[in-house]
Amino acid sequence: MTAAALPGRVRTRNPERLGTDRLAAALGAYRRFGSQAVVVDMGTALCVDLVTADGAYAGGIVYPGVDLSYRALRDRTGLPLPAFSVPGGGRPTGMPDTTEEALRRGGRVVVPSVVGGLISHVREFAGADLPAVLTGGGCVPFLDLFPEGLPYDPHLNLRGIAEYVRLTTGVCA
Structure with a gap:
C-alpha cells in the first residue's frame, strides 16, 4: 500500500513518508463513515489523523x-x-501512595485527557461535529475512560486495506 497509488487522496507535503498503517486507518x-472523520490509532505511537469528506488523508x-x-520512563530513571497496567472500573478515591498506584493513576488521567485534547485540536480545523473512531491495541485498556463514548474499531486498518484495493483496482473487497 502506497500513497503514490492514490493521487489526490494524500494531501501532505511528503506523502512518501506517510506510514501505511496511518493511510490504512484513514x-x-x-x-x-463515508465522510470526514478523526482517526485515533493507539499503538507504538498515538496518531490522530484527519480524513476529508472526499476520503483524502x-x-x-x-x-x-x-x-x-x-x-522511556523506566529506562531513563x-x-x-512494575509492569504498566491500567485498572478498570470506578472512580479512584484518595491520592496514590505507592509508585505502582501513581503510575496506574497517571495512565487513567493523562491518556484520556491527551486523546480528548488531540481530537479537539483536529476538530478546530475541520468541524466540531466530526465523528471520531479509536483503533489500535493500545487503546483497549482505556476504552471505558473516554468521555465521548468513542467507538472502537479493531478492524479499521483491514477496512482501509479493502478500500485501497477498491480504489486502486476497482474490485470491491
Missing part, C-alpha cells in the same frame, strides 16, 4: 504511545518499575 474510517498528529512513554 481509508478505513472513510469506508466506515489530510494530515495528523503523532505523539509517543503509552507503552513507549512508560518504557533506572528504577525497577
Whole structure:
C-alpha cells in the first residue's frame, strides 16, 4: 500500500513518508463513515489523523504511545518499575501512595485527557461535529475512560486495506 497509488487522496507535503498503517486507518474510517472523520490509532505511537469528506488523508498528529512513554520512563530513571497496567472500573478515591498506584493513576488521567485534547485540536480545523473512531491495541485498556463514548474499531486498518484495493483496482473487497 502506497500513497503514490492514490493521487489526490494524500494531501501532505511528503506523502512518501506517510506510514501505511496511518493511510490504512484513514481509508478505513472513510469506508466506515463515508465522510470526514478523526482517526485515533493507539499503538507504538498515538496518531490522530484527519480524513476529508472526499476520503483524502489530510494530515495528523503523532505523539509517543503509552507503552513507549512508560518504557522511556523506566529506562531513563533506572528504577525497577512494575509492569504498566491500567485498572478498570470506578472512580479512584484518595491520592496514590505507592509508585505502582501513581503510575496506574497517571495512565487513567493523562491518556484520556491527551486523546480528548488531540481530537479537539483536529476538530478546530475541520468541524466540531466530526465523528471520531479509536483503533489500535493500545487503546483497549482505556476504552471505558473516554468521555465521548468513542467507538472502537479493531478492524479499521483491514477496512482501509479493502478500500485501497477498491480504489486502486476497482474490485470491491
